Amino acid sequence: MPRGNSPIPLTALCLSLITALFLYSLPLHGDLAFWRPPFVLLISIYWLLVQPQHVGITFVWLVGLLLDLLYGNVIGQNALAMSVTAYLLKTQEYRVRHLSLPFQCLAALLIVMLYQTIWVSTRLISEDIVLGWRIFYPALSSALIWPLVVGTLYRLQRIF
Amino acid sequence: MLILALAALTLIALDSFTNWLRPGHVWLEPLAQPFQWASTLPMRWREWNDEFLESRAAIIANNDKLETEILVYKAQLQRMAELSAENLQLKSLLNGAELVKNSVLVAELVGISPDPFHHNITINRGSSDNISEGLAVIDGEGLMGQVTEVFEDHSRVLLITDSRHALPIYNLRNNVRGIIEGSGNFQRLRLRHVSPTQDIQVGDTLLSSGLGGRFPSGYPVGTVNAINKDPGQAFIEVSVTPAAKVDRSLLLLVVFTAVEALDNYPQTTETTRQAIIPGSDNAKGQ
Numbered sequence: 001m002p003r004g005n006s007p008i009p010l011t012a013l014c015l016s017l018i019t020a021l022f023l024y025s026l027p028l029h030g031d032l033a034f035w036r037p038p039f040v041l042l043i044s045i046y047w048l049l050v051q052p053q054h055v056g057i058t059f060v061w062l063v064g065l066l067l068d069l070l071y072g073n074v075i076g077q078n079a080l081a082m083s084v085t086a087y088l089l090k091t092q093e094y095r096v097r098h099l100s101l102p103f104q105c106l107a108a109l110l111i112v113m114l115y116q117t118i119w120v121s122t123r124l125i126s127e128d129i130v131l132g133w134r135i136f137y138p139a140l141s142s143a144l145i146w147p148l149v150v151g152t153l154y155r156l157q158r159i160f
Numbered sequence: 161m162l163i164l165a166l167a168a169l170t171l172i173a174l175d176s177f178t179n180w181l182r183p184g185h186v187w188l189e190p191l192a193q194p195f196q197w198a199s200t201l202p203m204r205w206r207e208w209n210d211e212f213l214e215s216r217a218a219i220i221a222n223n224d225k226l227e228t229e230i231l232v233y234k235a236q237l238q239r240m241a242e243l244s245a246e247n248l249q250l251k252s253l254l255n256g257a258e259l260v261k262n263s264v265l266v267a268e269l270v271g272i273s274p275d276p277f278h279h280n281i282t283i284n285r286g287s288s289d290n291i292s293e294g295l296a297v298i299d300g301e302g303l304m305g306q307v308t309e310v311f312e313d314h315s316r317v318l319l320i321t322d323s324r325h326a327l328p329i330y331n332l333r334n335n336v337r338g339i340i341e342g343s344g345n346f347q348r349l350r351l352r353h354v355s356p357t358q359d360i361q362v363g364d365t366l367l368s369s370g371l372g373g374r375f376p377s378g379y380p381v382g383t384v385n386a387i388n389k390d391p392g393q394a395f396i397e398v399s400v401t402p403a404a405k406v407d408r409s410l411l412l413l414v415v416f417t418a419v420e421a422l423d424n425y426p427q428t429t430e431t432t433r434q435a436i437i438p439g440s441d442n443a444k445g446q
Contacts, residue, residue, distance in 0.1 A: 033276035076171030
């Protein structure tokens, strides 16, 4: 994964964030909705690893808050889940950055599993959710699309 | 990190158990509009396809069919006017405070919740159209859900298929009452607490009963599509297909019950109100 020392790529960052929010809100048919990867988390993680001097855990926290506000969830659920995930990832930052692509996908799988666990646990405080293996489906789909996310964002960063 | 996590936890607690963060929700709602709109794009695309890529012959045939349908409905409506007048008269004789007619407001679907665990939709009518919490929402085929959150120009609707939702119903064939609940699946509802001796068959139509006062009575909710009798269980499992196209309808109707409908017309005077709803001032006096 490349590590830039350039000024913050504001255009690319905003563009990727808006795209992620759009992708997140596209409807999926029936049970397919359980497979939707958490695009916003994946993109925040990419920027966290690529632009550590500009993008920190506070940024991820704010993005999570925005996500909660936009989709009418209980405020703070995504902020908590995303920032805790980002923090734990940050402690392993130097290992993760040097992984090859297949291992990066594996890391994405674990990270999203962690995120889903925290997110669903916080939701259980006030809502009743039918638990099952399907809460981890997004982790599998995230691992599959991770190369695509990295490739797209890398190119986007080169353009802007 | 600790501060952020604590802040998030505080926000969760505040938003789950108090009402204090509500202004934040209302204030940021317009920001969510483009994303909400994006969520209906595939449905709009399909509708656009239907409208613009149809052949002339198909449209003419469709038009003919619709005209015949209108004629049939008009014929039925002629009887309907007489029947509802008669019904009203009979109800007034019984001193019932219920009006037969419900008024409706057409609303458009503008957003679908991306959350797979909950079935919420957003419609383009809000407090400026006199929408209030708890109003029922129907489509052309049957009951869809109820309004749970109202904003200025739009509101959120909880669908009957959401696993948190339940409503009282009765069986059209034999008037047996029951409670129907969502299953988290758009194609399926569940009947609760049906005893193995109860008279229920595949194909039975279930209507909303209006008990509990939240939903208007008599709207189709679904048809029974499977009954599973397990001798080891106290109750039988009844699976119901919703009558409404819960995950497909773009145009919806918000149902105002009679009393609320009267409140919406400022010219309605107290005397006409009493004329239409006999016994309403009795209720007030007591």
